[in-house]
Amino acid sequence: MSATPPLTSARRPTLRTATSAEIFTRIITHGPVSRVEVGRLTGLSPAKVTKTVGPLIRDGFVTEGEHAESSSPGRPVYPLSVVPRSMLAIGIKVNVDEIVAVAASIGNEVLTSTRRTLARHDPETVVREIVRCVRRLVAKLGDGADRLVGIGVSVSGDIDSASGVVRHSPLLGWANVPLGATVAREVDLPVVVENDVRALARSEQWFGLGVEAESFAVVTIGAGIGCGIYVNGDVVVGAHGVVGEIGHLPLAPPDAECVCGRRGCVEAVASSGAIRDAVRAGHDDPALTLADAVALAHSGDRAAVDAFDRAGTAIGAALAVTANLVDPEVVVIAGEGVMEYDLYERRIREKFTAHAFGAAASCRLVVRRHTFIDWACGAAVAAFREALRPVV
Ligand SMILES: [Zn+2]
Structure with a gap:
């Protein structure tokens, strides 16, 4: 390159x-x-x-x-x-089929953005496309590029932010990929890698719910099921960096196989891929798409309605566990799955209400329709946070 x-x-x-x-x-x-x-x-x-x-x-x-x-x-x-444009950062959200990148200001403005479709999502391809996105954004910024303080890359899975290593991303099929160091070799800026849901929670911490709420959880539904938790003034990372992996709580039927290799995980019935596969099986149609599954569910098709019901029940159980463990003031339900939230909503609320203990049941459930631009802004916040580390 x-x-x-x-x-x-x-x-x-x-x-x-x-x-x-x-x-x-x-x-x-x-x-x-x-x-x-x-x-x-x-x-x-x-x-x-x-x-x-x-x-x-x-x-x-x-x-x-x-x-x-x-x-x-x-x-x-x-x-x-x-001063909003005194510092800029590039935020990049890596999806299985697409990279979404923004140049954002410390004042929470998106100055410019770009996207790249991914035909493949092996590490080499993803790094190449990330670098292309960075170059395109730098070119679009022109003279403003000298205000860039860093690049944040957000990826789903178990991320070691300190070393920039993607330890395990079941969705991407990656294990121990030194993403931060590899991207940093190609671009002349500091690179920080963050779990995507945690980055979204950090964005809420700075520019959304965190401004007013004492505590909140961001639960994302879609290709994966994740959770970012904000308590005591910060987003929780945990000793091993895997706080909030509610998609892998064993709350689904024990025979359901998960992309992580285990059985009974929430994601095994509630991820968009699991929902699509269940409807495919019900119709014996291996070519059926997620959009088809959504359309079938809206039309009352039994297999599709059942698939969304199972997903909603598992997500509702995961929300109740989150509320019982953390007792947040607000739970934001986000992720691309909320676009079809009406298909899950009844089961989510039923299961949540049935299992949220005592006053935890009074935590507010709020649906927020983030776009992937918002997710990318979360990655930019991760880059800003890194730039604000005290100079020793
Ligand atoms: Zn799992």
Whole structure:
């Protein structure tokens, strides 16, 4: 592969401590926000906030707004906001059949995007297409490309973010693929690899539910079933990085075979592939597509309705387990499967209500129709987070 056009080294704020990074992050997520409010959100003194914010304003990452009314008379308030285009990142969502890539700003704007269809999804092909996407976005950004701080790549499965290795992605059929290092060799920017659902949860943490909610879970339904969990101010990663793999909870009938090689997993009956296969079997039609299965279910076809019912029951059980374990304020149901949510909804709610324990049943279930652009933005947030790590 030819070399990427040289990029000016990415400019990032100098944040020397975790508290400085926390202050800057709160300005990103809550701006325009007063220094007093940043202090309240972080538990830090206004003096510490002022000391951190000064260099960020001087270096063009944070801006002070017009004087706003203060609740305490005589104290002027100049709310702080991030300068949206002071930092850009590329976010890439890898699907089995497609790569979706965005160039996003730290102000949560999508500046430009691109897609590549994948005829195959072996690591070599995927890396080549990721690099093509990066080059295309860099070209589209023009001079703005010198604001890029990094690239986030989100992939389903068991990801070691620290090393950028995809340890196991059943959907892609990958094991121990050093994706981060391989992409980084081709592009002149830092690369971070993140589990796709966790990246989506991080995007919600910064720019969605996390701004108001104390805790939430993002449950995705579609090609896989996953869950990102936000509690105590952060998205949970876990000791081994596999928190939230609810698609592989053994809550489905024990004879159902999963792509992970086990039996009885939620995904074994609830992934879009499992639903399609069940309808194929019911109609003895190996060429039947997921779109056919959806159309049949809408028309009341028994095999198709049963397949979605089984999926909804397994997903509802997984939601109840999530609520009972984590007790989040809100559960967002997302993923491409929610486009046909009406086909699952009754069984999901039935099973959830039957098994959510006590007050956990009062957690709100909200359906959100994220696009793959939103998923790619989650990958960009992962890249921004990496860029905001304190400089030691
Ligand atoms: Zn499984």
